[in-house]
Amino acid sequence: MSRATDSGDGDAIVExxxxxxxxxxxxxxxxxxxxVSMVGDPRxxxxxxxxLAVRKLQYVLNKQQQGQ
Structure with a gap:
């Protein structure tokens, strides 16, 4: 497991x-x-x-906020 940061928008745990x-x-x-999860090319x-995974996570979080 590792930690990644999405350009200042916050931290995410990435596995x-x-x-x-x-x-x-x-x-x-x-x-x-x-x-969120995704399947990627190991190359x-x-x-x-x-x-890409953190970008997808941000998308989902933004969608959740809009739905409230």
Whole structure:
């Protein structure tokens, strides 16, 4: 497990799991416990995969805020 930061928007816990020929990336917002996952190409760097997962997490958090 590692920690990634999304350009000042806050921290997210990012976890990588190898599943067959793919890499599952999970991003969790520690403040809300909101979790998103994605499957990525293991040939991409972990930094790039983490950036994409955190971006997806921010999208979900923004959607949740708009729904309130």
């Amino acid at each position: 990588f799991r190898r599943i067959g020929a793919a890499l599952k990336v999970v991003a969790i917002d520690p403040a809300t416990g909101t979790e 991409l760097s972990r930094q790039e995969l983490a950036r």
